[in-house]
Structures are given as structure tokens and as C-alpha cells.
Amino acid sequence: MDEVRNVLTPVVDQLLKPFGQVAETELQSVTAIHERYPGIAKFRDQLGDTPLVEVPSTPGGATILAKCEWGNPAGSVKDRVAYALVCEAIRRHGDRPAEDLRLVEYSGGNLGLALSYLCAEAGIPLRLVVASFTSQSVLDTLQSRGTAVDIAPAEEGFLGTIRQAMRIADGDGGWQFLFQHVNAANLIMHQATTGTEIVKQLDGRKPHTWVAAIGTGGTLIGVLNMLRTVNPAVRAVGVTPAESPYGHGGAPAAPQGLCGTGGLGYGLKQPFVKAYENDVAAHQQVSYPEALEGAAEFFSLTGTRIGTSASANWLVARKIAAQLPPDEHVVTMFADAGNPEQWGAIGK
Ligand SMILES: Cc1ncc(COP(=O)(O)O)c(C=O)c1O
Structure with missing residues (x-):
């Protein structure tokens, strides 16, 4: 390769x-x-301004706020x-x-x-x-x-x-x-829209930790750059599938995994994340079965369908929030609402 x-x-x-x-x-x-x-102007009109929603956290822990992206024109971030x-x-x-x-x-x-x-x-x-x-x-x-x-x-x-x-x-x-893994337009868009919207929606609240699943890393790093404007010490945590973690040396991503995320294999690191490696506080892994279970649990708690990368982010955010006091905020990304294969596997 x-x-x-x-x-x-x-x-x-x-x-x-x-x-x-x-x-x-x-x-x-x-x-x-x-x-x-x-057609592009119309698409832009319908894009973004998605809700930042409080989602279930560990009682006594920090608040978790999720940016819910399925309302975009084609259904995802x-x-x-x-x-x-x-x-x-x-x-x-x-x-x-x-x-x-x-x-x-x-x-x-x-x-x-x-x-x-x-x-x-x-x-x-x-x-x-x-x-x-x-x-x-x-x-x-x-x-x-x-x-x-x-x-x-x-x-x-x-x-x-x-x-x-x-x-x-x-x-x-x-x-x-177009080359999404190296095209700076990917990062810039997340900084200029996703991150900017979140900062506005936080409305003065300071993000303690930002949790985002890594595909290209555009979301993780682009939004991080904007969150830093309101809290320079914000912690960034990347999430990848346990089957295909960030920077892993094995074969490329397995067919089954958290939708849209995963390491490239052969020890390659996503360039956006590698460039900002010192700014990422930690990497967490969630397996596909854990993410499916998380999506099912989230659905039973809220009645809302989220995709597997969203549920992986939620599980990681919940663990982090449990360690923090209730006045802190963990912000995360819910990239999509899942797909028929996922919901078939969950049986919902
Ligand atoms: C559902 C889902 N979650 C997360 C990601 C990862 O986003 P990024 O490429 O910004 O790291 C993607 C990317 O395609 C995705 O489809």
C-alpha cells in the first residue's frame, strides 16, 4: 500500500x-x-443548524450534550x-x-x-x-x-x-x-459550521471534554479547533472500533464495524488526527457488539434511533461524565440515526 x-x-x-x-x-x-x-444553494439552505440535545448521563455525573445530525438533507453529518x-x-x-x-x-x-x-x-x-x-x-x-x-x-x-x-x-x-482524508475543506467545514454551531448552542457553558468517533478525523479535529475558542483546555477524545483502532498495524478495517469509522490499517494514521496528535488527550475503543447494545439501550431510554458511531460516542461520553462533577459538560457527536442493517441486527 x-x-x-x-x-x-x-x-x-x-x-x-x-x-x-x-x-x-x-x-x-x-x-x-x-x-x-x-441545487447546491438549496442543499446549503437545508444543511446544519442541527440540535444540540442533552442525552442520558450517569446520575451525579456531568451533563452530556449530543449534536444530532440526522436532520441534514441526506441524513448525516x-x-x-x-x-x-x-x-x-x-x-x-x-x-x-x-x-x-x-x-x-x-x-x-x-x-x-x-x-x-x-x-x-x-x-x-x-x-x-x-x-x-x-x-x-x-x-x-x-x-x-x-x-x-x-x-x-x-x-x-x-x-x-x-x-x-x-x-x-x-x-x-x-x-x-475529492479525497476526504486529506482535503482541508473537510476540516474547515467542521470548524466553520459544526463547531461554530456547537459553541453558539453552548451559550456560555464550557465544554470539558469533546468525544468524537474517527473516520477521517475531520469532525474530531475541526470541531476541537472551534471548542478551544471557548475553553482552551478542552479535552479531545477519539473513538474507533475495537476491531480496527486508530493507528493499528494489522489489516485494514473489517467489514463489520462502527459505521463510517475506523483505522486505516498497516499502522497508517488518519492525517488530520496525526497532525494534531498532541492535542488529542485519549483514544477509546468500542466494539461493534457493544455499540449495537448501546444503540438498543439508548433507544429503550429515549425512543430515539442512533447509529453505531453515535452509540459508541455516547458510551464513551457516559464513562467520562461519570468521573466528572454535575456542573461540567461533555459534548459529543451523533452522526446519524443508523441504517436498516443495524436496526435489523438489534431487532427493533
Ligand atoms: C456515522 C459516522 N460516524 C462517524 C464518522 C466519522 O467522521 P469523520 O470522517 O469526520 O471522522 C462518519 C464518517 O463517515 C460516519 O459516517
């Missing part, structure tokens, strides 16, 4: 550049993009990233004819669903590389939205999907690679 490793490593250095500079350019040309693509990546791609495309813009990315999960929704609305051709274990319900949805799907060989795992997308982009078909 040297091909992927060689691309991921140098990007870490670039990410250490100050955020503010990039954030300014991010904001400049959005108006022009919205004028040119009304990744809608924010899809918007940012597509706007960035349009910017990179520059003055070339709009009809030549074609996008390629890898994901069989929420980002794939978000991109397929957004690109269909915007009329931009999209090609997605997915892993061979992607569920039929996701494949059907992608197909119904006109997304071209490539299936990466099972034995190459998740890195194989990245490699195949890279190769498509390197070919002569003019496909622009």
Missing part, C-alpha cells in the same frame, strides 16, 4: 499550516457557486463535508467549462450517500469507489441517483477503495479526486 502511504504522509505537514488563512478563502466564492448551481468538498472541487475546476467537471471519491457510507444526493441535485457526474461489503440498500440508493459505482477488491479492504479512486483520477478521464 505504498501508493496510499506516500500520498497520506506529506499531507500531514501541510495540515499544520494555520487554519484561519484557508478558512478565509473558503468563504470567498460560495456566492458564485450558489448562483451557478441552484457527512452532508456538511460533501458540500465543502464539492464547493472546493468547483473552485479547483476554475474557468474550465462547467460540463467538464466530474468527481470521483471513495465511500460506501454516509459521505457516498451525501455526495450522490448533492451531485444529483447539482447535475455533476459522480463516480464512487465502494468496498465489496457495501450493503445492497446503499448500492440501490446510489444507483437510483445516477452515481457510477466501482467496487474495490475485497482483499484490499478500505485502502483498496482509496487506491482505486486515485487510479481513476490519475487516468485520462478528467475525474477530479
Whole structure:
């Protein structure tokens, strides 16, 4: 997997550049993009401003507040990233004819669903590389939205999907690679929207700890950068599946795991997290069966369906909150409401 490793490593250095500079350019040309693509403007109107909700905690412990993201247009936090990546791609495309813009990315999960929704609305051709274990319900949805799907060989795992997308982009078909794991638009969007909304919703309350599951690490690090503006000492805790922890040296992510999260395998670390490694206080692991149980427990306590990454975050947040006094706040992310496979496994 040297091909992927060689691309991921140098990007870490670039990410250490100050955020503010990039954030300014991010904001400049959005108006022009919205004028040119009304479907993107409509998507942006419906995006974000999701609720920050108090969720069950350990009695006597800190309050847990969860940012609930299933109200976004395609149903998850990744809608924010899809918007940012597509706007960035349009910017990179520059003055070339709009009809030549074609996008390629890898994901069989929420980002794939978000991109397929957004690109269909915007009329931009999209090609997605997915892993061979992607569920039929996701494949059907992608197909119904006109997304071209490539299936990466099972034995190459998740890195194989990245490699195949890279190769498509390197070919002569003019496909622009979005590359969510290294594209700063991912981090900036979380800082500028998810993190900014949370700070506003905290309304003067100080976050003690920020708990977020790691896929690319965009959520964990982007929001952390914003939470620091209200509490420079806020602790960041990353959550990954026990089957595929952050930075693990084994084979790439197992097919079963917390949806949208997990280590890359082969000792590779997600560049966004690696770049800010000293700012992440701890990494916690939750197994898929534990996360399923957590989702079932959360459902019986609240009547609300949450996905497995959300339930993993909740379980970790609850453990942390139990150690803190009641006037502290643990903030976490509920990225989606789960999928039919998960709820089938739980039997709800
Ligand atoms: C359900 C879910 N949770 C968590 C994540 C991880 O988010 P990030 O890529 O920002 O680390 C994802 C990413 O796709 C996801 O789909």
C-alpha cells in the first residue's frame, strides 16, 4: 500500500499550516457557486443548524450534550463535508467549462450517500469507489441517483477503495479526486459550521471534554479547533472500533464495524488526527457488539434511533461524565440515526 502511504504522509505537514488563512478563502466564492448551481444553494439552505440535545448521563455525573445530525438533507453529518468538498472541487475546476467537471471519491457510507444526493441535485457526474461489503440498500440508493459505482477488491479492504479512486483520477478521464482524508475543506467545514454551531448552542457553558468517533478525523479535529475558542483546555477524545483502532498495524478495517469509522490499517494514521496528535488527550475503543447494545439501550431510554458511531460516542461520553462533577459538560457527536442493517441486527 505504498501508493496510499506516500500520498497520506506529506499531507500531514501541510495540515499544520494555520487554519484561519484557508478558512478565509473558503468563504470567498460560495456566492458564485450558489448562483451557478441552484441545487447546491438549496442543499446549503437545508444543511446544519442541527440540535444540540442533552442525552442520558450517569446520575451525579456531568451533563452530556449530543449534536444530532440526522436532520441534514441526506441524513448525516457527512452532508456538511460533501458540500465543502464539492464547493472546493468547483473552485479547483476554475474557468474550465462547467460540463467538464466530474468527481470521483471513495465511500460506501454516509459521505457516498451525501455526495450522490448533492451531485444529483447539482447535475455533476459522480463516480464512487465502494468496498465489496457495501450493503445492497446503499448500492440501490446510489444507483437510483445516477452515481457510477466501482467496487474495490475485497482483499484490499478500505485502502483498496482509496487506491482505486486515485487510479481513476490519475487516468485520462478528467475525474477530479475529492479525497476526504486529506482535503482541508473537510476540516474547515467542521470548524466553520459544526463547531461554530456547537459553541453558539453552548451559550456560555464550557465544554470539558469533546468525544468524537474517527473516520477521517475531520469532525474530531475541526470541531476541537472551534471548542478551544471557548475553553482552551478542552479535552479531545477519539473513538474507533475495537476491531480496527486508530493507528493499528494489522489489516485494514473489517467489514463489520462502527459505521463510517475506523483505522486505516498497516499502522497508517488518519492525517488530520496525526497532525494534531498532541492535542488529542485519549483514544477509546468500542466494539461493534457493544455499540449495537448501546444503540438498543439508548433507544429503550429515549425512543430515539442512533447509529453505531453515535452509540459508541455516547458510551464513551457516559464513562467520562461519570468521573466528572454535575456542573461540567461533555459534548459529543451523533452522526446519524443508523441504517436498516443495524436496526435489523438489534431487532427493533
Ligand atoms: C456515522 C459516522 N460516524 C462517524 C464518522 C466519522 O467522521 P469523520 O470522517 O469526520 O471522522 C462518519 C464518517 O463517515 C460516519 O459516517
